Structures are given as C-alpha cells and as structure tokens.
Amino acid sequence: xxxxxxxxxxxxxxxxxxxxxxxxxxxxxxxxxxxxxxxxxxxxxxxxxxxxxxxxxxxxxxxxxxxxxxxxxxxxxxxxxxxxxxxxxxxxxxxxxxxxx
Amino acid sequence: xxxxxxxxxxxxxxxxxxxxxxxxxxxxxxxxxxxxxxxxxxxxxxxxxxxxxxxxxxxxxxxxxxxxxxxxxxxxxxxxxxxxxxxxxxxxxxxxxxxxxxxxxxxxxxxxxxxxxxxxxxxxxxxxxxxxxxxxxxxxxxxxxxxxxxxxxxxxxxxxxxxxx
Numbered sequence: 487x488x489x490x491x492x493x494x495x496x497x498x499x500x501x502x503x504x505x506x507x508x509x510x511x512x513x514x515x516x517x518x519x520x521x522x523x524x525x526x527x528x529x530x531x532x533x534x535x536x537x538x539x540x541x542x543x544x545x546x547x548x549x550x551x552x553x554x555x556x557x558x559x560x561x562x563x564x565x566x567x568x569x570x571x572x573x574x575x576x577x578x579x580x581x582x583x584x585x586x587x
Numbered sequence: 588x589x590x591x592x593x594x595x596x597x598x599x600x601x602x603x604x605x606x607x608x609x610x611x612x613x614x615x616x617x618x619x620x621x622x623x624x625x626x627x628x629x630x631x632x633x634x635x636x637x638x639x640x641x642x643x644x645x646x647x648x649x650x651x652x653x654x655x656x657x658x659x660x661x662x663x664x665x666x667x668x669x670x671x672x673x674x675x676x677x678x679x680x681x682x683x684x685x686x687x688x689x690x691x692x693x694x695x696x697x698x699x700x701x702x703x704x705x706x707x708x709x710x711x712x713x714x715x716x717x718x719x720x721x722x723x724x725x726x727x728x729x730x731x732x733x734x735x736x737x738x739x740x741x742x743x744x745x746x747x748x749x750x751x752x
Contacts, residue, residue, distance in 0.1 A: 489608070489609040489725055490608040491728075492608045494604055495602060495604050545735070548605065548732050551603070552736065559690075580602035582602050582701055
C-alpha cells in the first residue's frame with residue numbers, strides 16, 4: 487500500500503439550513519419531510535484528507551486542503567484532488583480543537 | 588539517556604494537522620507514558636517480533652511515538668499493536684489502536700497541534716534503513732511543505748479561485 491499524507495482536524499463548514507414540512511399522504515397519514523433552504527449556517531465538523539502521490543502534487547494538494555474543507559473522509563490521489571477539488575472539498579475554515587490521529 | 592529537545596517553541600500557525608499514514612510500518616502512540624516505559628515497550632516489542640530497529644519521537648511532555656523498521660503486512664501490524672496495548676495496559680494506546688483499525692491505516696502526527704510542537708526524535712536503536720528511512724523521508728517532505736505554508740497563507744491568495752462551490 488502507498489504511503490499517504492493525512493490532513494485532518496476540526497473545521498467550520500457552511501451547510502444549508504433545513505426546514506421541515508408536513509404533507510398528508512393518500513392513506514391519510516401526515517408525514518414529515520425536510521427541504522433545503524437557500525439560507526446557510528455554520529456548523530462544526532471533523533474531516534480528513536489522505537493524499538498519496540508525487541512530492542509536487544502532495545505539496546499543492548496540502549496547500550489547497552488548507553482552504554477547502556474535506557467532505558468527510560477523503561482518500562484520494564493528490565493529482566486527482568488538484569484536478570477536481572470541488573468534488574472532495576467545500577468552503578470553510580479550520581479551527582483549533584482537540585483531535586485524535 | 589533522553590536528549591533534551593530544542594526548538595519546541597516553533598509552532599505552525601495553521602489550524603489543521605498534518606500526519607503520515609501507511610499500513611506497512613509498525614507505529615505506536617504512547618500518551619501519558621514516561622520515556623523509560625516507552626523505551627521498555629519499544630525494546631520488548633522489537634525483540635519479540637524481530638522488528639530490527641526503532642526510533643522514539645517526543646510529541647509533547649510524556650507523549651511519545653515509536654516507529655519500527657521492519658516492513659509488515661496490515662494484519663501483522665495490527666497484531667503487534669494489539670499485543671502491546673494489551674500487555675502494557677495503556678488505555679490511550681488501546682483507543683488509538685481501535686481508531687487505526689477503523690481507518691485501516693495507522694497515522695502519526697508530524698505537524699504541531701494546538702499547543703503541542705511537531706514530534707522530535709529522541710532515541711534511536713537498531714537498523715534504520717527500511718521503514719524508518721521512508722518515514723523520515725516523508726517527514727522531510729511534510730516539514731518542507733509546512734515551512735512554505737505560512738508564506739502562502741500570509742500572501743494574498745484569491746480564495747474565489749481556489750474554492751469552487
């Protein structure tokens with residue numbers, strides 16, 4: 487298996503605010519649904535990048551990872567991440583919080 | 588003898604943590620353990636599993652990382668970590684071991700974190716040519732990245748170019 491560089495921690499991510507609504511079904515039951523609104527809120531999340539690849543790609547990927555927050559656990563080659571960063575990360579900012587390796 | 592670690596005041600101003608992950612290197616993370624106990628377990632593990640050599644890195648006061656030299660499979664790696672965590676009765680090591688099992692790859696921190704500096708080598712024993720050599724190569728790559736990062740964060744990067752919604 488390849489050796490990887492991990493970039494991880496806690497960050498503030500912007501996620502859409504969800505709004506609940508009810509709808510009466512044909513069978514008469516009133517069911518709850520959620521819809522995404524256009525409003526955004528900041529939430530604290532944990533995430534992790536695991537990059538593998540060549541040195542120059544790793545360097546650029548780590549720099550980009552500083553600005554793009556991971557969407558969960560992202561295990562990707564540094565080159566692929568640099569080509570399509572929007573697939574793997576979203577807007578946010580890293581914050582100082584206790585995090586395990 | 589434990590070397591006095593110099594230069595621990597240098598800290599990385601970025602908030603994320605950078606670490607090194609792989610499956611073939613046996614790594615141990617001893618938290619809240621004195622150096623003598625860490626050295627004892629590192630030596631005992633090395634001899635029992637014929638791991639050829641090890642280095643101990645000090646991450647902060649009473650927190651140490653151990654990296655062994657022999658290349659192993661993932662199954663053997665976790666077998667060794669489980670053996671150490673069970674016999675040493677170290678709760679923090681057990682927790683770390685479970686987390687590595689979940690991720691299917693063991694990670695050790697290489698950058699600074701909160702008020703902790705980046706880990707420094709304080710003890711070497713035996714061969715250092717295989718996995719330790721690779722570990723130190725990656726450590727060098729990460730250190731070079733970290734050295735360049737503050738300059739980048741200070742410079743005026745147009746975030747809109749980097750962040751594609």
